[in-house]
Amino acid sequence: MFQIKTPYLLFLGAATDQLAAKTARGINDWRPENVIAQMRLEKCQADLGIKDMGLQEAWDNGARTLVLGVANRGGIIPSHWIDLLQDALEIGYDIANGLHNKVRDIDEVAGLATKLDRNIYDVRHPSETFLVGSGEKRSGKRLLPVGTDCSCGKMYTALALEKEMRARGMNADFRATGQTGILIAGSGVSVDAVVADFMSGAVEAITPAHNDDHWDIIEGQGSLFHPSFSGVTAALIHGGQPDALVACHEPTRTHMRGLAHQPVPDLGELISLTTIMAKIVNKDARFVGICVNTSNMEKDTIDSYLRGLEDKYSLPACDPYAQGTASIVDTL
Amino acid sequence: MFQIKTPYLLFLGAATDQLAAKTARGINDWRPENVIAQMRLEKCQADLGIKDMGLQEAWDNGARTLVLGVANRGGIIPSHWIDLLQDALEIGYDIANGLHNKVRDIDEVAGLATKLDRNIYDVRHPSETFLVGSGEKRSGKRLLPVGTDCSCGKMYTALALEKEMRARGMNADFRATGQTGILIAGSGVSVDAVVADFMSGAVEAITPAHNDDHWDIIEGQGSLFHPSFSGVTAALIHGGQPDALVACHEPTRTHMRGLAHQPVPDLGELISLTTIMAKIVNKDARFVGICVNTSNMEKDTIDSYLRGLEDKYSLPACDPYAQGTASIVDTL
Numbered sequence: 291m292f293q294i295k296t297p298y299l300l301f302l303g304a305a306t307d308q309l310a311a312k313t314a315r316g317i318n319d320w321r322p323e324n325v326i327a328q329m330r331l332e333k334c335q336a337d338l339g340i341k342d343m344g345l346q347e348a349w350d351n352g353a354r355t356l357v358l359g360v361a362n363r364g365g366i367i368p369s370h371w372i373d374l375l376q377d378a379l380e381i382g383y384d385i386a387n388g389l390h391n392k393v394r395d396i397d398e399v400a401g402l403a404t405k406l407d408r409n410i411y412d413v414r415h416p417s418e419t420f421l422v423g424s425g426e427k428r429s430g431k432r433l434l435p436v437g438t439d440c441s442c443g444k445m446y447t448a449l450a451l452e453k454e455m456r457a458r459g460m461n462a463d464f465r466a467t468g469q470t471g472i473l474i475a476g477s478g479v480s481v482d483a484v485v486a487d488f489m490s491g492a493v494e495a496i497t498p499a500h501n502d503d504h505w506d507i508i509e510g511q512g513s514l515f516h517p518s519f520s521g522v523t524a525a526l527i528h529g530g531q532p533d534a535l536v537a538c539h540e541p542t543r544t545h546m547r548g549l550a551h552q553p554v555p556d557l558g559e560l561i562s563l564t565t566i567m568a569k570i571v572n573k574d575a576r577f578v579g580i581c582v583n584t585s586n587m588e589k590d591t592i593d594s595y596l597r598g599l600e601d602k603y604s605l606p607a608c609d610p611y612a613q614g615t616a617s618i619v620d621t622l
Numbered sequence: 623m624f625q626i627k628t629p630y631l632l633f634l635g636a637a638t639d640q641l642a643a644k645t646a647r648g649i650n651d652w653r654p655e656n657v658i659a660q661m662r663l664e665k666c667q668a669d670l671g672i673k674d675m676g677l678q679e680a681w682d683n684g685a686r687t688l689v690l691g692v693a694n695r696g697g698i699i700p701s702h703w704i705d706l707l708q709d710a711l712e713i714g715y716d717i718a719n720g721l722h723n724k725v726r727d728i729d730e731v732a733g734l735a736t737k738l739d740r741n742i743y744d745v746r747h748p749s750e751t752f753l754v755g756s757g758e759k760r761s762g763k764r765l766l767p768v769g770t771d772c773s774c775g776k777m778y779t780a781l782a783l784e785k786e787m788r789a790r791g792m793n794a795d796f797r798a799t800g801q802t803g804i805l806i807a808g809s810g811v812s813v814d815a816v817v818a819d820f821m822s823g824a825v826e827a828i829t830p831a832h833n834d835d836h837w838d839i840i841e842g843q844g845s846l847f848h849p850s851f852s853g854v855t856a857a858l859i860h861g862g863q864p865d866a867l868v869a870c871h872e873p874t875r876t877h878m879r880g881l882a883h884q885p886v887p888d889l890g891e892l893i894s895l896t897t898i899m900a901k902i903v904n905k906d907a908r909f910v911g912i913c914v915n916t917s918n919m920e921k922d923t924i925d926s927y928l929r930g931l932e933d934k935y936s937l938p939a940c941d942p943y944a945q946g947t948a949s950i951v952d953t954l
Contacts, residue, residue, distance in 0.1 A: 425881055426881075482817075485814075486821050486853060487814040490850055517902065518819075521822060522853060524855075551758055563898055
């Protein structure tokens with residue numbers, strides 16, 4: 291498995307708003323120690339609130355990888371970035387790209403990287419070969435967040451758990467399964483881009499056997515209840531063989547993301563179905579907490595809602611962003 | 623979606639035993655009307671019991687596609703087949719290949735096919751682009767066999783059901799999701815070779831909206847209980863949105879195929895978990911029968927075993943090979 295060199299220079303291009311730079315923001319929020327500066331083009335409307343530097347200045351300050359941490363329409367790499375990417379390679383940078391389109395497909399950039407022996411990481415496109423998953427029990431512990439829907443806080447939950455566990459001196463590593471997570475961790479696999487036969491094997495590859503006291507905190511993807519992506523979630527559960535599961539939920543959502551016809555299940559359905567699936571590969575699998583994205587809730591209803599979940603499911607319930615995950619880590 | 627031209631000339635190469643020609647045998651068993659002859663090289667140890675013909679004779683008798691229906695060590699295409707493939711293209715044949723290695727990767731064959739405007743179908747390697755699955759309800763009916771394990775008779779069950787339904791004048795089409803099935807049907811997608819994000823979309827593509835009285839009989843793959851392939855099965859359930867499910871089982875198996883550590887679930891577990899998953903996209907989904915592969919059972923125990931299943935699960939239970947699937951089709 292590759293490991294992207296740190297620290298990073300975060301390239302925001304001409305991002306049209308803050309949301310377009312959310313990949314870069316995620317990196318800076320969760321791994322500020324890996325970030326030297328941001329680099330913005332004219333008319334960039336995003337700002338991470340950190341130093342702006344050019345390629346040479348950031349290099350001189352220690353940056354070793356240029357990260358394309360910005361969403362473009364259609365995931366396309368604009369042609370006027372090519373000179374800049376070539377300059378970066380000449381200076382000494384590797385390039386890590388979170389966009390759909392591959393930097394490796396730009397011949398003049400890929401050719402220069404080969405000539406100069408630089409690495410290009412198109413993190414949405416796994417380049418490794420994986421084995422078919424075996425489901426054999428591995429040493430070490432694993433935790434997986436699962437959601438009632440896509441995009442309800444599974445990556446955030448995993449990173450918040452890793453942070454809390456590390457703060458307590460626990461031996462925990464976030465294991466990335468999507469492009470933003472990979473740029474945060476510097477390693478991982480975009481599981482949704484792996485060929486079906488090898489999905490669970492890819493998850494096994496990023497969560498190998500480890501010390502008995504070590505926790506892999508695996509980034510969740512999709513939902514068993516989301517018809518578009520349930521297969522990816524099944525592979526994460528069976529490849530990750532989690533000991534601990536965390537249920538993630540966004541209570542104000544009226545239907546599954548992108549599917550107006552598809553209702554969101556309740557937390558009880560999520561816990562019940564996921565437990566059956568997880569016990570197929572790990573008979574000790576159990577839920578250890580509930581993480582709620584409360585950002586769209588009325589402020590004065592949040593506390594009673596969370597206490598209601600705790601009573602109903604006998605699990606600690608929290609908003610990992612607003613309250614942290616201490617109550618969940620207490621149970622591990 | 624492509625449609626491979628029929629009828630076929632089945633090429634068995636120098637198959638080392640009957641088992642090596644099982645793809646060709648499957649085609650001849652289920653679609654004898656699509657088969658003109660077999661073609662065998664010196665030392666071939668397999669024999670389908672049909673006429674042997676060379677390329678020109680079979681062409682003159684109507685054959686239009688040369689089918690590589692034989693398993694080779696590592697799925698490799700031997701170099702001495704290349705002349706033969708080129709001769710076939712020159713005569714007028716398309717080529718359909720069930721091996722892992724692609725005929726399209728043999729430059730001199732691919733180039734000649736392009737020049738002569740012939741089709742090459744490497745059926746293990748989907749060449750279409752699929753959308754992300756939507757899970758939206760489509761018209762028409764769908765049936766999916768699911769298994770307690772891989773390789774326990776799901777394709778056979780689907781084909782036997784299609785045959786029985788067609789014999790009764792029902793409007794039913796087998797929908798192939800693996801290489802042998804594709805060569806039998808002349809169309810389909812090897813779902814286990816599709817990129818994860820598009821698995822359920824690929825299943826939706828091969829089971830589109832249809833007349834209300836039409837049944838898609840979908841070839842099953844993997845098992846929700848098989849850690850290597852559960853994601854593929856989940857995508858088949860959610861992409862196929864089956865109205866009817868059939869439980870497939872091989873009662874003498876002591877562990878999951880290829881995984882000595884992994885126990886085989888009982889039929890009750892299979893029915894329970896699959897029903898939960900299927901109702902996520904089709905609230906009317908229900909099991910309609912049980913198909914048992916009895917080939918390894920003691921003959922005098924089969925009948926009482928099947929009657930025991932019928933009592934326990936209140937579903938018709940049969941061996942589709944030995945007894946046919948009439949009792950299941952009666953319920954549709």
